[in-house]
Amino acid sequence: xxxxxxxxxxxxxxxxxxxxxxxxxxxxxxxxxxxxxxxxxxxxxxxxxxxxxxxxxxxxxxx
Amino acid sequence: xxxxxxxxxxxxxxxxxxxxxxxxxxxxxxxxxxxxxxxxxxxxxxxxxxxxxxxxxxxxxxxxxxxxxxxxxxxxxxxxxxxxxxxxxxxxxxxxxxxxxxxxxxxxxxxxxxxxxxxxxxxxxxxxxxxxxxxxxxxxxxxxxxxxxxxxxxxxxxxxxxxxxxxxxxxxxxxxxxxxxxxxxxxxxxxxxxxxxxxxxxxxxxxxxxxxxxxxxxxxxxxxxxxxxxxxxxxxxxxxxxxxxxxxxxxxxxxxxxxxxxxxxxxxxxxxxxxxxxxxxxxxxxxxxxxxxxxxxxxxxxxxxxxxxxxxxxxxxxxxxxxxxxxxxxxxxxxxxxxxxxxxxxxxxx
Numbered sequence: 001x002x003x004x005x006x007x008x009x010x011x012x013x014x015x016x017x018x019x020x021x022x023x024x025x026x027x028x029x030x031x032x033x034x035x036x037x038x039x040x041x042x043x044x045x046x047x048x049x050x051x052x053x054x055x056x057x058x059x060x061x062x063x
Numbered sequence: 064x065x066x067x068x069x070x071x072x073x074x075x076x077x078x079x080x081x082x083x084x085x086x087x088x089x090x091x092x093x094x095x096x097x098x099x100x101x102x103x104x105x106x107x108x109x110x111x112x113x114x115x116x117x118x119x120x121x122x123x124x125x126x127x128x129x130x131x132x133x134x135x136x137x138x139x140x141x142x143x144x145x146x147x148x149x150x151x152x153x154x155x156x157x158x159x160x161x162x163x164x165x166x167x168x169x170x171x172x173x174x175x176x177x178x179x180x181x182x183x184x185x186x187x188x189x190x191x192x193x194x195x196x197x198x199x200x201x202x203x204x205x206x207x208x209x210x211x212x213x214x215x216x217x218x219x220x221x222x223x224x225x226x227x228x229x230x231x232x233x234x235x236x237x238x239x240x241x242x243x244x245x246x247x248x249x250x251x252x253x254x255x256x257x258x259x260x261x262x263x264x265x266x267x268x269x270x271x272x273x274x275x276x277x278x279x280x281x282x283x284x285x286x287x288x289x290x291x292x293x294x295x296x297x298x299x300x301x302x303x304x305x306x307x308x309x310x311x312x313x314x315x316x317x318x319x320x321x322x323x324x325x326x327x328x329x330x331x332x333x334x335x336x337x338x339x340x341x342x343x344x345x346x347x348x349x350x351x352x353x354x355x356x357x358x359x360x361x362x363x364x365x366x367x368x369x370x371x372x373x374x375x376x377x378x379x380x381x382x383x384x385x386x387x388x389x390x391x392x393x394x395x396x397x398x399x400x401x402x403x404x405x406x407x408x409x410x411x412x413x
Contacts, residue, residue, distance in 0.1 A: 002412040010274070013410075014282035022413050024346040025300070027353030040352065041359045044409070048289045048369065051407045055282045 001025060001047055009058055015050040016060045019043060069113040069147040069224040073102045074137065074167050076160045079152075080120030088159075090122030092136040094143075101209055105150060108217030113224060117144045123159040130166065138170050146177060148220050151197065153182025153212045154189060156204035165193025172196040178223045182212045183237075185276075190237055191387060198229065198236040238273075275386050292406040295373035297396060299381030300354035300413040301339030302330070302347065311380055313340025319379035319392045321399075324372075328361045341382035342413050354411055373405050381412055 001017045002008045003025050008016045019025035026040045050061045077083055077090040079100045098106045098115040106115045119140045126133045141149060149171045151164035161183050168179035179197040183190050184204040193199075198219050202212040219234050231238050247254070254271070261268035286292045303311060309320045327334075330351035337347040337354065352358040355376060364372045377396045381389070400408060 001409060008412070011277050012279045014280065019411075023342045023344070024353040025411055025413055026356050027346065027350065029346050029349070029353075036353075037359065040356050041363075044356050044359050044363070047409050048294075051292075051294075051409075052285050052287070052289055054285045057282070 014055055014058055017047045018062050070116045071113055071148050071150055072141045072144050072146040073115050073118045074151040075120050077122040088122045088124035091125055092121040094119050094140040104213040105217055108214050112221055126163040127159050134170050142175055147224050149179045151181040153202050155202050155206055156184040156187050158188050161187035161189025165189035168197035169193055180216050180219045182216050194237055194239050200236050286407050289369050292370045293373055294369050295400055295405040295408045296355055296376040297408055298355050298378050298411045300411055301337040301380040302351045302355040302378050303338045305334055305336045307338045311338045314382040316380040316384050319377055321375050321377050324357055324376055325374040329358045339380045
């Protein structure tokens with residue numbers, strides 16, 4: 001899970017989930033704490049789905 | 064023998080030294096006068112200019128299991144002949160042999176102050192460990208390449224002995240990671256713009272700063288069901304218990320931390336913070352879950368959405384951290400995760 005996807009692609013990560021921002025990849029201080037946690041939950045769920053997905057090369061899970 | 068000939072000592076393992084195969088890998092260092100095995104091709108390429116005066120042979124297992132003893136014996140055998148150049152290998156992709164060739168190169172370079180020429184396949188671990196100490200000619204990964212490798216190594220030996228300028232581009236050796244300052248006739252700005260112009264017009268150009276070599280790993284098989292899986296968190300975002308008890312550096316980290324989060328359901332401003340010096344730490348310090356999602360994963364574990372959250376997380380600071388360092392961290396962390404029965408890892412980076 002990372003914000004700068006081109007770096008993850010360069011270093012060879014295979015399952016990549018794009019995140020929010022460099023200092024808060026899994027959050028957003030502009031949101032309320034409840035909204036922020038919901039956002040984080042959605043991103044982590046996407047990562048879990050990526051872990052359950054068969055890939056044959058680098059894949060960016062952008063939705 | 065003409066006194067003008069330069070002197071070469073050659074280092075070989077038990078196999079190339081004609082002692083035997085894996086069953087002789089515990090062979091102790093031994094010295095022979097003149098050339099042995101691949102040294103014949105080396106001598107042929109050197110012709111009248113130089114002479115392989117001696118060959119030192121040591122078993123790969125003996126070397127790697129008795130590094131200090133082996134090295135001091137080998138170094139003494141080499142030093143006795145007062146060589147102008149030392150040649151080790153080539154080792155191609157043989158790991159223990161490559162490490163031995165590199166370690167001998169290092170000892171020679173540091174103690175005898177004479178140049179060392181070797182030959183290895185790019186992925187031989189000896190390259191990464193010892194590239195600074197030897198001119199390592201890039202070979203293929205098989206001994207079938209001896210025919211091409213030895214003349215390249217010999218050319219380097221001849222030019223080094225003659226005191227000529229050598230470079231990776233002209234002599235085909237692997238970059239040593241050494242920086243040499245010199246004055247260029249054009250400024251950096253002008254060179255950068257001409258490179259850009261070449262690139263935009265589809266002309267060839269050569270970068271002055273190549274990217275490090277990143278390896279590629281085949282994707283792992285997916286996990287069948289996250290509801291049965293033990294999931295671990297690993298981060299390069301520098302999240303640590305508040306106070307950074309292991310003093311992980313804010314940049315160029317030399318270590319990683321492993322911290323117990325059993326029973327922790329939320330990272331708070333009082334308990335966790337970031338040690339990372341490469342991004343604004345305000346948001347991570349307010350709520351480290353923004354980098355390391357312990358809160359949602361522990362909730363998911365409690366509700367059965369994942370099997371469990373591993374009780375330890377691993378963390379380092381990915382800020383100017385050397386790739387080689389990161390690789391050593393990763394090897395240790397991955398092994399521990401496997402030993403602990405972890406099925407999948409979520410890696411977060413900032």
